Amino acid sequence: MSERMDIRTIARAANVSIATVSRTMNRVATVNPRMAKRVWQVIDEFGYFPNTQARSLVSGRSRIFGLIVSEITNPFFPELIQGFEDIAVEHGYEILVSSTNYDPKRMSHCIRRMLERKVEGVAVMTFGVGEPLLNQMAKRKVPLVFIDVGPKGPGISLLKVDYHHGIRQGVQHLAVLGHRNIAFISGPARLHSAQSRQVAFSASLKECGITPNPKWIVEGDHTMEGGMTAMKRLLSTKKMPTAIMCSNDMTAIGVLHKLYRAGLRVPDDFSIIGFDNIHIAEVTIPPLTTVEMSRLDLARAAVTALREQVELMDDSPKKGEFSIRANLVVRESTGFPRGTMTRLEGNSLAKGGNTGRGHVQPE
Amino acid sequence: MSERMDIRTIARAANVSIATVSRTMNRVATVNPRMAKRVWQVIDEFGYFPNTQARSLVSGRSRIFGLIVSEITNPFFPELIQGFEDIAVEHGYEILVSSTNYDPKRMSHCIRRMLERKVEGVAVMTFGVGEPLLNQMAKRKVPLVFIDVGPKGPGISLLKVDYHHGIRQGVQHLAVLGHRNIAFISGPARLHSAQSRQVAFSASLKECGITPNPKWIVEGDHTMEGGMTAMKRLLSTKKMPTAIMCSNDMTAIGVLHKLYRAGLRVPDDFSIIGFDNIHIAEVTIPPLTTVEMSRLDLARAAVTALREQVELMDDSPKKGEFSIRANLVVRESTGFPRGTMTRLEGNSLAKGGNTGRGHVQPE
DNA sequence: CTGAAAGCGCTAACAA
DNA sequence: TTGTTAGCGCTTTCAG
Numbered sequence: 001m002s003e004r005m006d007i008r009t010i011a012r013a014a015n016v017s018i019a020t021v022s023r024t025m026n027r028v029a030t031v032n033p034r035m036a037k038r039v040w041q042v043i044d045e046f047g048y049f050p051n052t053q054a055r056s057l058v059s060g061r062s063r064i065f066g067l068i069v070s071e072i073t074n075p076f077f078p079e080l081i082q083g084f085e086d087i088a089v090e091h092g093y094e095i096l097v098s099s100t101n102y103d104p105k106r107m108s109h110c111i112r113r114m115l116e117r118k119v120e121g122v123a124v125m126t127f128g129v130g131e132p133l134l135n136q137m138a139k140r141k142v143p144l145v146f147i148d149v150g151p152k153g154p155g156i157s158l159l160k161v162d163y164h165h166g167i168r169q170g171v172q173h174l175a176v177l178g179h180r181n182i183a184f185i186s187g188p189a190r191l192h193s194a195q196s197r198q199v200a201f202s203a204s205l206k207e208c209g210i211t212p213n214p215k216w217i218v219e220g221d222h223t224m225e226g227g228m229t230a231m232k233r234l235l236s237t238k239k240m241p242t243a244i245m246c247s248n249d250m251t252a253i254g255v256l257h258k259l260y261r262a263g264l265r266v267p268d269d270f271s272i273i274g275f276d277n278i279h280i281a282e283v284t285i286p287p288l289t290t291v292e293m294s295r296l297d298l299a300r301a302a303v304t305a306l307r308e309q310v311e312l313m314d315d316s317p318k319k320g321e322f323s324i325r326a327n328l329v330v331r332e333s334t335g336f337p338r339g340t341m342t343r344l345e346g347n348s349l350a351k352g353g354n355t356g357r358g359h360v361q362p363e
Numbered sequence: 364m365s366e367r368m369d370i371r372t373i374a375r376a377a378n379v380s381i382a383t384v385s386r387t388m389n390r391v392a393t394v395n396p397r398m399a400k401r402v403w404q405v406i407d408e409f410g411y412f413p414n415t416q417a418r419s420l421v422s423g424r425s426r427i428f429g430l431i432v433s434e435i436t437n438p439f440f441p442e443l444i445q446g447f448e449d450i451a452v453e454h455g456y457e458i459l460v461s462s463t464n465y466d467p468k469r470m471s472h473c474i475r476r477m478l479e480r481k482v483e484g485v486a487v488m489t490f491g492v493g494e495p496l497l498n499q500m501a502k503r504k505v506p507l508v509f510i511d512v513g514p515k516g517p518g519i520s521l522l523k524v525d526y527h528h529g530i531r532q533g534v535q536h537l538a539v540l541g542h543r544n545i546a547f548i549s550g551p552a553r554l555h556s557a558q559s560r561q562v563a564f565s566a567s568l569k570e571c572g573i574t575p576n577p578k579w580i581v582e583g584d585h586t587m588e589g590g591m592t593a594m595k596r597l598l599s600t601k602k603m604p605t606a607i608m609c610s611n612d613m614t615a616i617g618v619l620h621k622l623y624r625a626g627l628r629v630p631d632d633f634s635i636i637g638f639d640n641i642h643i644a645e646v647t648i649p650p651l652t653t654v655e656m657s658r659l660d661l662a663r664a665a666v667t668a669l670r671e672q673v674e675l676m677d678d679s680p681k682k683g684e685f686s687i688r689a690n691l692v693v694r695e696s697t698g699f700p701r702g703t704m705t706r707l708e709g710n711s712l713a714k715g716g717n718t719g720r721g722h723v724q725p726e
Numbered sequence: 727c728t729g730a731a732a733g734c735g736c737t738a739a740c741a742a
Numbered sequence: 743t744t745g746t747t748a749g750c751g752c753t754t755t756c757a758g
């Protein structure tokens with residue numbers, strides 16, 4: 001039945017020119033309402049919709065945003081992707097997602113693919129970018145939005161996460177509980193965002209009058225495995241810390257598991273704090289105290305930044321920089337330092353882990 | 364510097380016609396090697412690549428596959444998406460991912476978007492499809508691949524997961540350990556794949572000479588929250604089961620958490636088996652015994668099925684049906700039924716959960 | 727306010 | 743083997 005369905009088919013059936021159909025679909029104000037109604041009717045009747053390829057070819061606008069994440073299998077990112085997709089689609093954009101897995105080759109390949117598909121902007125949520133690659137984008141004047149860090153410049157927006165705020169809350173929370181020996185498991189050293197978190201940690205420690213012990217700052221890689229390895233190292237230090245902050249939740253989950261393996265208890269033997277507040281952090285055993293970084297805020301800011309660059313006139317004012325809050329969420333992986341209190345007998349894990357701990361809301 | 368960069372620019376610089384450039388890029392065999400070399404050189408020099416939009420407009424081929432998943436925040440799916448993307452890209456396809464969250468409106472919206480972008484095929488990995496929606500696709504002859512179930516027909520491939528194989532292994536594993544009272548927490552009832560798993564469960568139970576108890580089959584929804592709710596119900600039955608199979612790992616994680624909250628121990632008080640073998644199943648407390656369903660196999664089969672439909676001549680032989688194995692992975696969430704053995708004193712959790720349990724490899 | 731016509735960048739006949 | 747040319751389906755001048 002449906003031989004071919006293009007704008008001409010509609011034009012013919014509605015007895016108008018293809019230009020009128022085009023105008024109608026694009027909601028050009030000058031179209032006679034009566035005609036418009038007729039056209040819409042035919043469009044509905046035929047179930048017609050325009051060919052996006054043709055449309056972008058002539059308009060030069062693909063209505064596609066790229067989204068580059070470092071690791072789609074880290075639950076943080078799917079949550080972010082979801083938000084990004086929803087908000088982008090809301091504004092009529094399609095998204096092209098790519099996961100680089102920290103591999104420069106993948107990164108460069110995926111930039112190439114995005115360029116080929118003529119993305120109108122790219123959100124680089126990979127916590128660390130290869131310079132040469134991004135240059136390709138900049139050269140072609142593709143609007144970019146980075147998280148944390150990236151070259152400033154026209155068409156480039158930055159999403160600044162206030163790590164300090166959240167991490168300080170975490171450190172203070174631990175300090176109030178009585179911890180003085182606090183370790184930090186970082187992310188990959190080359191990631192700027194990982195560095196920022198670590199810097200925020202050291203600074204917060206000092207604020208509390210605690211001198212950071214370099215032995216207690218160990219490098220992880222933002223994976224569960226990395227967390228396990230790092231915890232193992234921490235466990236082998238002569239003087240062990242009583243609390244551990246992790247650069248992200250996956251690391252913390254690895255730590256939790258390592259401690260479980262070692263027959264140690266959380267929070268009785270060690271207090272643990274994560275970062276991200278991914279969904280499963282609610283159901284780890286015990287539920288994880290962590291710093292929430294809103295995926296939705298990030299996603300919204302990223303799309304907004306990109307839209308600003310794409311849709312606003314070149315001379316109009318742009319924000320260029322967006323700020324994302326990070327806030328502590330206290331659950332049950334933090335408590336008083338071991339040896340500090342007379343612990344109740346028995347297994348606090350099996351009892352729900354609610355004994356002998358203090359919940360202190362920071363600030 | 365770069366005024367405009369199109370095929371003409373290259374043609375001019377290489378002193379050939381645009382047709383030759385086109386042929387060169389498309390590796391048409393009849394191009395004179397010397398010319399080809401010259402053309403490639405210019406292409407490299409200019410950093411040129413063709414405009415995908417124009418290309419698809421004229422060729423009628425978008426080289427985009429759609430991928431619809433039910434819930435991107437369930438870790439099973441990112442792992443699948445990753446595989447799908449890798450394999451698709453390997454074959455020169457881009458992918459458009461959408462997460463429906465079991466919402467028919469989202470589903471229909473996303474089908475529309477894919478149709479607009481002229482996807483050449485869609486993998487529907489949502490474990491349950493709305494008929495009317497898929498009809499839209501079929502009407503437009505878009506190749507489809509479904510998981511588990513879907514209307515048979517030309518252009519439609521099915522990925523058959525051998526639930527029975529894996530689930531039987533699980534049930535037998537439990538039976539060998541001595542369990543006779545085994546519960547099942549299903550997925551959403553309307554999902555066909557969830558039903559298949561449940562059917563496989565009941566059948567396997569009978570094979571072992573156990574009559575399924577309807578009270579012990581409770582509906583979940585494949586989320587952690589659903590798992591917690593279902594476990595709560597199970598906990599309130601007069602006669603409680605000693606083992607619980609879950610329709611997926613997220614459910615099992617919810618169950619684990621609920622039991623932890625209730626002060627019960629796994630596997631001492633309950634044995635738990637999941638399904639999917641998502642990455643975090645390795646580090647749950649205790650590590651989860653589960654049925655592995657390979658994401659990579661699924662992804663590979665899906666892409667292969669789609670490519671078959673798209674690239675093979677209409678009369679050539681096609682497989683149409685692909686089989687995916689599912690296999691039990693024994694970890695530490697399963698053990699002898701409670702009361703069966705003299706348990707050692709103390710907290711088996713804190714000791715690594717390795718006491719008093721039997722590891723039995725099935726088959 | 728509407729229609730005719732000129733492309734957007736590329737591929738695929740068809741000619742040479 | 744190479745070049746010329748006619749579109750792919752749409753938007754957007756520019757006349758009317």
